[in-house]
Amino acid sequence: xxxxFDSKQIGLFIASGIALCVLPFVVGGALGNSWxxxxxxxxxxxxxxxxxxxxxxxxxxxxxxxxxFYAVGAYTYALLGSPHFGIHWPFYVTIPxxxxxxxxxxxxxxxxxxxxxxxxxxxxxxxxGEIIRIFMNNLNAPVNITNGPQGINLIDPIRVGAADLGSxxxxxxxxxxxxxxxxYLFLVLTVIVVIMASRLQHSRIGRAWxxxxxxxxxxxxxxxxxxxxxxxxxxxGALSGGVAGxxxxxxxxxxSPESFSLLESIMILAMIVLGGMGxxxxxxxxxxxxTIAPEILRDVIGPLQMKTMGRxxxxxxxxxxxxxxxxxxxMMLVRPEGMLPSKRRKAEFKxxxxxxxxKG
Amino acid sequence: xxxxxxQILNGLVxxxxxxxxxxxxxxxxxxxxxxNFAHGEVVMIGAMVCITxxxxxxxxxxxxxxxxxxxxxxxxxxxxxxxxGFVIERVAYRPLRGxxxxxxLITAIGLSISLQQIAILIWGRNYIPFPDLLNADTVxxxxxxxxxxxxxxxxxxxxLMTGLLVVVEKTKLGRAMRATSQNPAVAGLMxxxxxxxxxxxxxxxxxxxxxxxxxxxxxxxxxxYYMGFMIGLKAFTAxxxxxxxxxxxxxxxxxLLGIIESLGAGYIGQLTGGFLGSxxxxxxxxxxxILVLIFRPSGLLGEKMADRA
Numbered sequence: 001x002x003x004x005f006d007s008k009q010i011g012l013f014i015a016s017g018i019a020l021c022v023l024p025f026v027v028g029g030a031l032g033n034s035w036x037x038x039x040x041x042x043x044x045x046x047x048x049x050x051x052x053x054x055x056x057x058x059x060x061x062x063x064x065x066x067x068x069f070y071a072v073g074a075y076t077y078a079l080l081g082s083p084h085f086g087i088h089w090p091f092y093v094t095i096p097x098x099x100x101x102x103x104x105x106x107x108x109x110x111x112x113x114x115x116x117x118x119x120x121x122x123x124x125x126x127x128x129g130e131i132i133r134i135f136m137n138n139l140n141a142p143v144n145i146t147n148g149p150q151g152i153n154l155i156d157p158i159r160v161g162a163a164d165l166g167s168x169x170x171x172x173x174x175x176x177x178x179x180x181x182x183x184y185l186f187l188v189l190t191v192i193v194v195i196m197a198s199r200l201q202h203s204r205i206g207r208a209w210x211x212x213x214x215x216x217x218x219x220x221x222x223x224x225x226x227x228x229x230x231x232x233x234x235x236x237g238a239l240s241g242g243v244a245g246x247x248x249x250x251x252x253x254x255x256s257p258e259s260f261s262l263l264e265s266i267m268i269l270a271m272i273v274l275g276g277m278g279x280x281x282x283x284x285x286x287x288x289x290x291t292i293a294p295e296i297l298r299d300v301i302g303p304l305q306m307k308t309m310g311r312x313x314x315x316x317x318x319x320x321x322x323x324x325x326x327x328x329x330x331m332m333l334v335r336p337e338g339m340l341p342s343k344r345r346k347a348e349f350k351x352x353x354x355x356x357x358x359k360g
Numbered sequence: 361x362x363x364x365x366x367q368i369l370n371g372l373v374x375x376x377x378x379x380x381x382x383x384x385x386x387x388x389x390x391x392x393x394x395x396n397f398a399h400g401e402v403v404m405i406g407a408m409v410c411i412t413x414x415x416x417x418x419x420x421x422x423x424x425x426x427x428x429x430x431x432x433x434x435x436x437x438x439x440x441x442x443x444x445g446f447v448i449e450r451v452a453y454r455p456l457r458g459x460x461x462x463x464x465l466i467t468a469i470g471l472s473i474s475l476q477q478i479a480i481l482i483w484g485r486n487y488i489p490f491p492d493l494l495n496a497d498t499v500x501x502x503x504x505x506x507x508x509x510x511x512x513x514x515x516x517x518x519x520l521m522t523g524l525l526v527v528v529e530k531t532k533l534g535r536a537m538r539a540t541s542q543n544p545a546v547a548g549l550m551x552x553x554x555x556x557x558x559x560x561x562x563x564x565x566x567x568x569x570x571x572x573x574x575x576x577x578x579x580x581x582x583x584x585y586y587m588g589f590m591i592g593l594k595a596f597t598a599x600x601x602x603x604x605x606x607x608x609x610x611x612x613x614x615x616l617l618g619i620i621e622s623l624g625a626g627y628i629g630q631l632t633g634g635f636l637g638s639x640x641x642x643x644x645x646x647x648x649x650i651l652v653l654i655f656r657p658s659g660l661l662g663e664k665m666a667d668r669a
Contacts, residue, residue, distance in 0.1 A: 062462065062465070112650060112654045113650075113653070113654070115654075115657065116653055116657065119394070119395045119465065120600075120653055120657070122465065123395070123593075123596065123597075123600070123649065123653075124649065124650050124653055126593070127593075127597075127645075127646030127649050127650055128646070128650070130593075130642070130643075130646055131643050131646050131647070134640065134642055134643050135643075138636075138637075138639050138640060141637070262589075263473075266469055266473075269466075270466070270469075270470075273462065273466050277462075314481065315480075318477055318480050318481060319477075321473060321476075321477045322473075322474055322477035322478065322481070324470075324473060325470045325471065325472070325473030325474030325475075325476075325477060326470065326474050327470070328466055328467065328469065328470025328473070329451070329452055329467045329470040329471055329474070332456065332463045332464075332466050332467045332470070333455050333456070333467065336456070336463045
């Protein structure tokens with residue numbers, strides 16, 4: 001990182017920057033605003049996946065309850081910025097507050113599970129996620145806190161000064177609808193998260209995580225404080241989950257416990273695993289593919305069936321999830337290291353394969 | 361006091377079903393060291409197959425007593441689920457043997473999603489009622505009431521669990537299973553066909569899962585494509601509570617978890633001064649799971665191990 005970039009890299013950087021800036025106009029122009037909305041969600045999922053990647057990809061701690069932190073961030077924003085309690089705090093208070101709460105919950109979860117690894121850790125985190133969801137679902141009586149399964153409505157959009165991202169803004173004679181405005185906000189934040197993640201990866205902490213992932217005992221013999229480094233991974237992962245949750249709340253204007261099911265946790269884990277665990281570019285690719293592909297399938301499956309069979313044989317939603325499940329299985333069997341694995345993981349997989357081959 | 365005894369009875373019924381499912385988890389874990397996440401879906405498919413057979417028989421106008429129809433349904437569900445277990449192992453686990461731990465977990469989750477979607481394709485998204493064929497008369501024991509069906513469930517669970525223990529401890533298959541769980545490579549050298557044993561373990565566990573599925577469906581009089589998830593998770597908790605890999609532990613853990621859950625749901629209102637109600641029943645299993653893993657990761661009856669991977 002200390003060396004200056006060569007001109008080719010700078011060129012690529014500027015080109016991709018411009019491409020990302022004009023992307024919503026291209027997508028919106030060609031496919032309509034609903035697709036810009038999907039692109040927004042893709043960015044949100046990139047943030048979430050990068051957060052989970054800190055825990056799973058870097059530190060090797062399998063977390064199946066990640067969505068709980070997203071939920072904490074989302075509900076913090078929703079409760080402090082909606083008519084539900086009549087509180088309307090600005091986003092620059094509620095989003096950091098939500099992120100802090102999420103990080104606190106991350107440490108709360110992390111502390112008791114320090115000794116657990118692998119499948120056990122996965123199950124406990126899954127249980128934690130479910131507990132959070134059950135509480136959100138039921139905390140409407142006797143004191144109505146979360147409004148139960150109905151969720152919270154009419155959440156404030158993000159307002160920057162006089163600008164309100166929840167309604168169209170006129171700029172240079174063009175009217176920019178909210179999905180465009182949120183796109184740029186999410187883009188900026190995603191870039192920040194990407195930079196944070198890549199700086200972390202190559203830092204002292206990042207190397208400590210790798211050491212922890214590969215051999216905990218050796219790592220602690222090298223003077224790494226296992227407890228602190230694990231808790232840091234949980235807290236930082238939860239922090240970005242919390243930020244994404246707050247943004248989701250503001251963007252959607254509505255939250256309910258349904259958005260934070262186990263399937264969402266699995267979806268984010270699948271993004272990381274299918275994309276290439278531990279590799280930032282791979283995780284981004286995984287998140288984008290897994291957000292966009294199901295939407296394309298939704299648009300394709302229905303019409304395709306109408307055309308070939310003349311009627312709907314399989315409900316598109318059903319077919320989409322079925323394909324998703326099958327894809328997860330096939331991907332693990334064919335290419336368990338993911339689409340874009342990091343060099344280190346690739347080597348690990350090669351070693352494991354060779355060891356297995358030698359065993360016979 | 362009556363409520364207390366009633367909750368214990370409810371817990372016993374629930375717990376014996378958990379125990380039966382927990383056996384499937386614990387057997388697979390004992391032999392392969394992995395959590396078969398798709399086991400809950402096997403339970404669900406078992407319930408669904410049984411309901412389909414039962415309602416087909418009823419519509420065809422066969423003149424059979426209710427228990428015989430349910431029995432036929434169960435007898436169809438058992439081989440169907442055993443076959444499913446066999447296929448699951450072949451497709452999702454065998455190719456990944458010796459791979460990194462995360463890979464089989466992901467395939468299992470993928471498989472579980474696929475099975476749920478297949479169930480939606482076949483049976484739809486709605487709750488399917490289980491016809492009232494079995495004797496649901498209530499019997500009262502010491503002031504608490506229990507249906508005859510529930511008594512049957514508990515007795516049948518105990519019989520099946522004893523049967524499984526006999527199979528594992530006394531038969532040649534059981535000996536091969538125990539050998540494989542201790543050391544697959546050496547078991548192979550001693551003439552055990554490890555692949556066959558693993559397949560047999562999956563099939564046996566899935567067959568028990570099928571019966572458990574029928575029990576759940578008859579007890580609640582309904583089945584649903586998503587029913588396998590929660591019950592599978594709780595049964596897994598039961599297996600961990602008892603000490604995963606230990607058959608007796610799974611039974612003890614299942615019954616204990618059932619009773620904890622019933623008592624918890626019955627008394628949580630009083631304990632929290634009405635703030636939390638019985639709709640929090642589901643959190644007890646997770647609380648128990650987290651507490652067990654923190655304070656006694658090897659479970660109640662599990663061997664003490666320095667480090668659980």
